[in-house]
Every structure is written in C-alpha cells, then in structure tokens.
Amino acid sequence: MKTELKVGLFAIIVIILLSYMTFKVSGLGVPWKKGYRLHVRFDNISGLDEKSRVKVAGVDTGVVEKVSLREGRAELTLLMDPAVRIYEDAKASLRVSGLLGDKYLAIWSGTSTEEALKDGDWIVNTEAAIDIDALANELTTATAHINDLAEAFMDIVGESERDSLKQVIYNFESLTANLDDILLENREPLRETISHLRDFSVSLKEKGPGLIDDLSTVARQLREVIEENKYALKESMENLRSASESADKIAQKLEKGEGTIGKLLQDDKLYDSVSNISEGLGKGVEVLNRLRTYIEFRTEYLTEDSDWKGYFDLTLYPREDYYYRFGVVSDYLGSGVITDTIINGVTTRKEEVKRKIEFTAQFAKRFSDLVLRVGLMENTFGFGADYYLKFFGDDRLKLRADIWDFNADEALADKAHLRVGLDYRFFKYFFVTSGIDNVLNDNRRGIFVGAGLKFEDEDLKYLLGSLPSSSF
Incomplete structure (x- = not known):
C-alpha cells in the first residue's frame, strides 16, 4: 500500500475520532440523534449562542438549535432529548457556569400532573437573566462614591481629630476589658443577685395583690376623710369671713378712738407692744408660707x-x-x-x-x-x-x-x-x-x-x- 494512501486513511480516522469526542465532551449527542423541538422567547440572551447547552436539574438534555429575532425579542428553538419530558408549567431561565463560565439555558421541567409539551410547543414561563454588565457598572459607580466619601471624610477629619478618634477607640477597648474583669470578679454576687430578684419576683407575685389592696384601702380612707370634712372646711371659711367683717368694724371704732381700747391705743407703750407682736406675727406668717x-x-x-x-x-x-x-x-x-x-x-x-x-x-x-x-x-x-x-x-x-x-x-x-x-x-x-x-x-x-x-x-x-x- 502506498504511503499517501496510508496517510489519507489515518487522517480520516483521526477526524472521525475527534468529531465523536467533541460531541461526547460537549454533551450534545450526535447530530443525527432524533428528538423534539420546543420554542421559547427572551428579551435578552446576551452570551447565549446556537449549540449552547440546555440543562434540566443540571443534566444536559438538549441544545439551542436556532436563534432568531422576532419583534425585538430573541426566539430560541430547542432540540430536546426525546427521553426527557417537559410539562406546560415549565420555566426557562439563562444561567452561567461559574462566575466567568459559559451561559446555558436551564429548564425547570414542571409538575407531572400537567400535560407534557409536544414537538413545536412553547415554554411560556421565563425568568430574566442577571445583566452582568449592568451589575458591574453599578458596582463601579458605588465604588467611586465610596472613594469620594472616604476622601471627603479625610479632608474633614484633621490630625487632631484622628488622634481623638484613636483615643476613643482605645478608651472603648479599655472599658470593655474593665467590664470583663468586673464580671469575672463579681460572677458569684451577680448570680446571687439574680437569684434574689427571682425570689423577689415570686414573692411579689404571691403577695402583690395584698399590697395593692392595702394601697387601695389607704387611698379610699383618705378620700373618705376629705369627703367627711368638706362641709366642716366650708363652715370654717364662713366663720372666717364673719370674723373678718367683725374685725373691720372693730378697726373702724379703734381708728376713731372710741371705747377703752381706742383710748389705750393712744398710749406709746401699747403701740410699741403691738408693733412687737405684729412683727412676730409677720415672721410667723413668713415661716408658715x-x-x-x-x-x-x-x-x-x-x-x-x-x-x-x-x-x-x-x-x-x-x-x-x-x-x-x-x-x-x-x-x-x-x-x-x-x-x-x-x-x-x-x-x-x-x-x-x-x-x-x-x-x-x-x-x-x-x-x-x-x-x-x-x-x-x-x-x-x-x-x-x-x-x-x-x-x-x-x-x-x-x-x-x-x-x-x-x-x-x-x-x-x-x-x-x-x-x-x-x-x-x-x-x-x-x-x-x-x-x-x-x-x-x-x-x-x-x-x-x-x-x-x-x-x-x-x-x-x-x-x-x-x-x-x-x-x-
């Protein structure tokens, strides 16, 4: 056999083996394998191309056979493994293999109580994919804002303020350390105090109604005392008013010098005595007020x-x-x-x-x-x-x-x-x-x-x- 013929046969065998291995590794099955086709629409399938994998529960079950654009939306034709059943309430979504991996189409097959989809049917329920580019732009914007905030904070806070902030942090650390020491040293007294509080709570629960009854009795008795003496106090005020009127009449007579007392008021010694008494009364009223x-x-x-x-x-x-x-x-x-x-x-x-x-x-x-x-x-x-x-x-x-x-x-x-x-x-x-x-x-x-x-x-x-x- 000629050398050229040997080389040609070897090349054909290698090509066949590579093609078979490619289909096996990519999980696509051989092209001539029979299946059924389903259709689904998305607003955006950026990164998903024809021949991309279709997975159900993480298992390869088909490929994206065709991608077309219809009325501003992406329309996909899926070639599905005939052994896999997809039901009417199924849901399709775009996923990524890892953070930077390839995109694939994930399908939740739905519930078996629903009717299975046939060749040419549509998957109605879809879930939009996360736009990595938009997310990256938002993260970039947020990072820029954080940098601006940090620069503004550094401009506002001077060297002395930074030293004060360090001192505050140091004081807080010292405080927490001291609190730890106090808690360790007083662990038993704290337990006893908690135990006493628990006993007090139990005792108060048992004896509290009696205490409330005593306070209610005291308040009721006080109200009764005030109510009983209300008319007596009113009568005392009337007597005081009558006494005031009588005192006014006597004062008028004394001012005119009428009677024995009026004459005595002309005496300087009596005036001095009355002045002293009046001064004493004034001090008494001041103390009383x-x-x-x-x-x-x-x-x-x-x-x-x-x-x-x-x-x-x-x-x-x-x-x-x-x-x-x-x-x-x-x-x-x-x-x-x-x-x-x-x-x-x-x-x-x-x-x-x-x-x-x-x-x-x-x-x-x-x-x-x-x-x-x-x-x-x-x-x-x-x-x-x-x-x-x-x-x-x-x-x-x-x-x-x-x-x-x-x-x-x-x-x-x-x-x-x-x-x-x-x-x-x-x-x-x-x-x-x-x-x-x-x-x-x-x-x-x-x-x-x-x-x-x-x-x-x-x-x-x-x-x-x-x-x-x-x-x-």
Whole structure:
C-alpha cells in the first residue's frame, strides 16, 4: 500500500475520532440523534449562542438549535432529548457556569400532573437573566462614591481629630476589658443577685395583690376623710369671713378712738407692744408660707416573717436643707415581754410578742446629696442617713440606712435594729422600696419589699399655723 494512501486513511480516522469526542465532551449527542423541538422567547440572551447547552436539574438534555429575532425579542428553538419530558408549567431561565463560565439555558421541567409539551410547543414561563454588565457598572459607580466619601471624610477629619478618634477607640477597648474583669470578679454576687430578684419576683407575685389592696384601702380612707370634712372646711371659711367683717368694724371704732381700747391705743407703750407682736406675727406668717408639708403612706412585706408592716409619716420642711418628720408605725412584732415563772424550784421563761403602734419623731439636716437624721425611731432613740444617687439627674433614687433599739428591746432580738434599703420614685407620687432588714440579728435578718404614696399637702400647713401658740 502506498504511503499517501496510508496517510489519507489515518487522517480520516483521526477526524472521525475527534468529531465523536467533541460531541461526547460537549454533551450534545450526535447530530443525527432524533428528538423534539420546543420554542421559547427572551428579551435578552446576551452570551447565549446556537449549540449552547440546555440543562434540566443540571443534566444536559438538549441544545439551542436556532436563534432568531422576532419583534425585538430573541426566539430560541430547542432540540430536546426525546427521553426527557417537559410539562406546560415549565420555566426557562439563562444561567452561567461559574462566575466567568459559559451561559446555558436551564429548564425547570414542571409538575407531572400537567400535560407534557409536544414537538413545536412553547415554554411560556421565563425568568430574566442577571445583566452582568449592568451589575458591574453599578458596582463601579458605588465604588467611586465610596472613594469620594472616604476622601471627603479625610479632608474633614484633621490630625487632631484622628488622634481623638484613636483615643476613643482605645478608651472603648479599655472599658470593655474593665467590664470583663468586673464580671469575672463579681460572677458569684451577680448570680446571687439574680437569684434574689427571682425570689423577689415570686414573692411579689404571691403577695402583690395584698399590697395593692392595702394601697387601695389607704387611698379610699383618705378620700373618705376629705369627703367627711368638706362641709366642716366650708363652715370654717364662713366663720372666717364673719370674723373678718367683725374685725373691720372693730378697726373702724379703734381708728376713731372710741371705747377703752381706742383710748389705750393712744398710749406709746401699747403701740410699741403691738408693733412687737405684729412683727412676730409677720415672721410667723413668713415661716408658715415657707413651710412645706408632705404626707407619706408606705407598706412593706418582710420575707423573714412573711408579714406586713405599715407606716404613716408627716414631714415638715421649714427650709430646703432641713426638715422634721413625725410618723406612726404599725409593727406586727412590736417589743417582747419576758416573764419568769418559778414552779417547784424550776424557772420557766416565757417571751410574749405584742403587736403595737409605735411612733417616730426625727430632725434631719441635708448636706448636698447626704441627709443625716436623729431622734425617736419606733419608740426608741436612733439615727439614720439618706444618700441621693444622681443616676437620673434628680432625687428619684435614694439609698437609706437606719439604726435604732440599741437596748435590743425588740422581740427576738439581741442587737440593735439596722436596716439598709433603696427607694425609687416613679411618676410623681408613687415609689417602691427594697432592702435588708435587721442586718445585725442573724435570727431576724431578712429582705423587705414595699411601695408607697407620697404627696405634698398645701392645706395642712395652714391648719398647723392655726394652732394656738404662746410666742413667736
């Protein structure tokens, strides 16, 4: 066999093998393989050409046989594998193999309950492809805007401002580090506090209705007192008006010098005495106008004894820096009475606890945010202190401590009564309180919670001013 013939046969075999391998690698199947044709329209098929792959669920199932333009839209003719069924609700969309790969046509075949498409049918549902060029243009524009913003920020922020910003970041890092250290050091106290708050919430849920009932009772009684004395106050005003008219008539007679008193008014000594009395009255009226009176009702629940304790306080403010407090306390324990009984030489000691009403009378002096108090506390000598915490910018939050009963006369107590608490006022008239009661007595120590009502009474100071006084 001639060499030329051998070379020709070898070339033909190589061409046939390359053609077969090309069809296999591209997944297109051989051209003469039979199938059926479907049609679909898109507004834009940029990057998709004839012979592009058609995939269903990521598997090659056909090729784009023909691409044509009809009425401004791209019309595709698809040659589909006859073994693959496409249904009427199918959807076609343009996809890309990877970020920079070739485009292909992806088809969701639809649901088998619908009727299958036949040769020459159209896929109606399509999904527009993402325009990579438009997306790139938008990203380029956004990047330019970010660069402009960064340059403008650098122009505005000078060297000193950048140093300040660095200092702020450093301070924030230091703060977070300190907070981490504090949390690590106080982990157990925080757990105990959360546990106490949980216990307090449970106790408040159980005892809260009783507290609300007590406050409602106090408010109702106060309203009844005001209602009962409304007519008496009106009668007092009428009497005051009559007295004023009588005083005017007497003054006219005195001005004319009529009667014994009118003649006495001509005496210089009497004039001086009256002047002194008038001056004293003026000072008394000035003090009375300055006087501010507050009424407070408070009830507390003590967890150690599972019982309630009620308070009523009247506070008089002659000036802002000191005041007088007078109160009545309904103590469920009161004081203990110890009785020794000797029977057949055996001494039996019995301690009886009596509930009683106790009284409080204190003088208080304020120094900036600190208030010191001293006087009678629940029938015994004691003193206390208040400190206003300015977390809210005013006197809304107050830390207080009181100690009294140094002789341990209180029932079941062998040391003085020390109480530490925290008061928080919300709205205008209402406040809540909580703390630790009887700190020094192990067998009596417990947590207390409570709430109260405090308001200023403008009328009460005038009633106090009308009380008889021997001197001014």
